[in-house]
Amino acid sequence: MLQLEITPVEQWLGTNDKPIIISGPCSAESEVQLINTAKELAALNKIHLFRAGIWKPRTRPNSFNGVGEKGLGWLRTVKEETGLLVTTEVANRKHVELCLKYGIDILWIGARTSANPFSVQEIADVLRGTDIPVLVKNPVNPDFQLWLGALERINNAGITKLAAIHRGFSSFEPTPFRNSPMWELPIELKTKCQSLPVFCDPSHIAGSRDLIQMISQKAIDLDMNGLMIESHINPQKALSDSKQQLTPSSLNRILNSLIIRKADSNNKEFTDKLELLRNMIDNIDEEVIQKLSARMEIAEKIGEYKKQNHVTILQINRWDKIINQRINMGAAMGLSKEFLGDFLRLIHKESIRKQTEIMNAITEKAG
Ligand code: PEP
Ligand code: MN
DSSP states (O other): OOOOOOOOHHHHHTOOOSSEEEEEOSBOOOHHHHHHHHHHHHHHTOOSEEEOBSSOOOSSTTSOOOOTTHHHHHHHHHHHHHOOEEEEEEOSHHHHHHHHHTTOSEEEEOHHHHTOHHHHHHHHHHHTTOOOOEEEEOOSSOOHHHHHHHHHHHHHTTOOSEEEEEOOBOOSSOOSSSSBOOTHHHHHHHHHOTTSOEEEOHHHHHSSGGGHHHHHHHHHHTTOSEEEEEBOSSGGGOSSOGGGOBOHHHHHHHHHHOOOOOTTOTTHHHHHHHHHHHHHHHHHHHHHHHHHHHHHHHHHHHHHHHHHTTOOSOOHHHHHHHHHHHHHHHHHTTOOHHHHHHHHHHHHHHHHHHHHHHHHHHHHHHO
16 A cells, blocks of 8 residues: 555545546637636536646647746636636646746646656655645556656655546557556556545547547546546637547536446445446456457568568467467466467467468469
8 A cells, every 4th residue: 555645635625526527628728718618617517626738748849839827817817707726737847836826726747747757856846845736647658656656756745635637648559549548557546545536537538529428437437536628618729639628518418427326325335346346357358459459460460471481371389389488477377277278279370360361362462
């Protein structure tokens, strides 16, 4: 169990609601856009915290980089006019100092920043002696220790009003998501540090509006404390992340559609645990399928390569060696030799079938 010292989120957000809902545009673009979005969101009576990026970490240069300091003034106006608490992303000492000066309620550390211990430490150093709550997004790469390290650095600076945000991870393999959820990482975090609130950011996992409902439901089923969902008064015209932002009214529809299990169910503890375990199984199955597909693609490439070099598909010596190594490795990890042998032989059979298809295809073309 991890020794983070955490102040319960109910105390610093002033609500017992679950899930907690954080929403607002990816970026503050103009005062009108910001205030109008905030007013529509406030009118839903479901939003606990208003978000907007002022400094935007863009992948490519010459993209919209955020409006900078003047956006902090707009956020202050949002707070005055709607009563919503406000949060923005910080990536360095200067950002933090300005946010403190403008009375921003809560800070968040973005995925690119939490991947860099120098930056996180710089932020932690300037936060020392303050009491402002901080939300730490997972680093872009699926490195659990790095995420934990970022949370620890902020916590070691005396910030106990702390939460994590799961926003998915970059992955080399194609997935339906902009950032692969890899749910086992936030689950590991919740398991290792039970007092730490963990929010989910379905917008940056999805990358598109149509997946947000499904991801939000999954996050709630996994007992996440809340959701951070991007919303914009006119998503099509948004200067960043336009494909994934929702209008406040579509956000409302999604929030209304979510099934939130009743806290007073007799068997809640049992059903929660069961649901958690089933979700873990679902996620692992998804990953196994993705890996199998990647493996088959490589087998096809090998087939082509062998054909070009006049090598036979089957090289018995290599396969014998591989299957024994794999079976022994699996046995050391608690898998039965018989099961793993059957499984590997099945995969191998399918690889051979694919390679044969490739050989025949090429031969036909050549003929
Ligand atoms: C954002 O919240 O708009 C953002 C830039 O997120 P992330 O750091 O998760 O990419
Ligand atoms: Mn965004």
